[in-house]
Amino acid sequence: EVQLVESGGGLVQPGGSLRLSCAASGFTFSSYDMHWVRQATGKGLEWVSAIGTAGDTYYPGSVKGRFTISRENAKNSLYLQMNSLRAGDTAVYYCARGPSGTGMDVWGQGTTVTVSS
Amino acid sequence: EIVMTQSPATLSVSPGERATLSCRASQSVSSNLAWYQQKPGQAPRLLIYGASTRATGIPARFSGSGSGTEFTLTISSLQSEDFAVYYCQQYNNWPLMYTFGQGTKLEIK
Numbered sequence: 001e002v003q004l005v006e007s008g009g010g011l012v013q014p015g016g017s018l019r020l021s022c023a024a025s026g027f028t029f030s031s032y033d034m035h036w037v038r039q040a041t042g043k044g045l046e047w048v049s050a051i052g053t054a055g056d057t058y059y060p061g062s063v064k065g066r067f068t069i070s071r072e073n074a075k076n077s078l079y080l081q082m083n084s085l086r087a088g089d090t091a092v093y094y095c096a097r098g099p100s101g102t103g104m105d106v107w108g109q110g111t112t113v114t115v116s117s
Numbered sequence: 118e119i120v121m122t123q124s125p126a127t128l129s130v131s132p133g134e135r136a137t138l139s140c141r142a143s144q145s146v147s148s149n150l151a152w153y154q155q156k157p158g159q160a161p162r163l164l165i166y167g168a169s170t171r172a173t174g175i176p177a178r179f180s181g182s183g184s185g186t187e188f189t190l191t192i193s194s195l196q197s198e199d200f201a202v203y204y205c206q207q208y209n210n211w212p213l214m215y216t217f218g219q220g221t222k223l224e225i226k
Contacts, residue, residue, distance in 0.1 A: 035215070037161075045153075045161060045204055047215040058213040061118075094160055103151030103206060105172060107160035 002026035002106050004095050009111030016085050016115070022078040022095030022108055030073040033098045036080045038091035039110075046091075049080065050098065063089075085115045119143050119207055123218035129226040132195050138221045140188040140205035149209035152181055152190045155220075156201045164203075165190065192223075200225050 008020040020036070036048040049069040050058045057069050068081040078095050092112050096104035120143040130136045140150070148168040153161040163172040165181035168188060178193045192199055205218040 044220045045155075045206075045217040047206075047217065050213055050215065052213075060214065098208075101149070101167070101208070103153075103163050103166040103172075103208060104161075105163045105166075107162070109160060 002097075004097065004106055004108035006093065006095050006108045006111035009093065009113045011114045011116065012085055013117050014086060014115055017081070017083045018085065018113060020080040020082070020093055020095075020111060020113070022080075024076045024078065024097075027097070027106075029071075029076040033100055034069075034071060034078045035096045035098045035104055036067075036069060036078075037094045037096055037104070037107075038089075038113075039094070040088075040091040043091075048093070051078070082113070085113075087115050089113060090115045118214070119146060119209065119216050121205055121207055121216050121218035123203075123205055123221045125221060126219070127222045127224060129224050130195055131226045132197060134195055134226075136192040136195055136199075136223055138190040138192075138203055138223070140183075140190070140218050142186045142188075142207055145185045146207040146209035148184045149207055150181075150183070150188050151206045151208065152179075153204045153206065154199075154201045155204065161204065195223075197225075199223065 005023045035050045051069045066084045070079045092110040094110045095108045097106040098104045122141045150168045152165040155161040169181045202220045
């Protein structure tokens with residue numbers, strides 16, 4: 001079964017850091033682009049970052065310079081290092097598989113990040 | 118930055134009827150447009166990619182159309198399980214950037 005399982009969410013103070021993980025199974029992880037998408041409570045979806053099969057990375061302006069996406073193909077794992085966290089980063093964070101040119105076809109269940117003092 | 122605008126924000130339709138949801142891009146995204154369905158407490162589910170290709174396992178009552186800047190998701194003969202929030206997403210421009218619309222809530226009339 002194709003599956004993505006996120007972990008690492010929690011409560012962190014403003015200005016703090018957190019590292020999210022996403023464990024992939026049931027498919028050849030190294031062959032797929034991967035993404036992080038977040039959703040604040042009651043709000044819409046916001047794309048946070050992407051990493052290509054060659055390790056190329058992409059970010060929107062809202063997180064560029066603060067968040068770093070990475071992957072470890074040997075461990076079938078995706079990561080998101082989040083630094084200088086703000087209250088506006090509070091959200092459920094999803095990892096998603098994104099075959100090039102086809103949208104995001106597999107999603108995890110999400111992990112919740114709360115930035116608050 | 119490409120901005121995706123969905124309309125209406127809320128759509129009230131009776132079961133068995135047809136629903137038409139719209140998505141507009143601020144500049145051309147060619148056919149690089151996906152639609153997602155999200156139910157409360159669940160992750161989004163890919164419905165349509167390439168503007169009109171149904172994802173694996175998606176019922177034929179879901180169809181997508183459009184190209185360039187104007188796109189439509191049509192759900193014919195609404196079933197109870199179709200009432201949810203729908204998002205469009207572009208994945209066109211380079212360097213790679215993805216943008217979601219703000220969503221359309223499809224509710225039971």
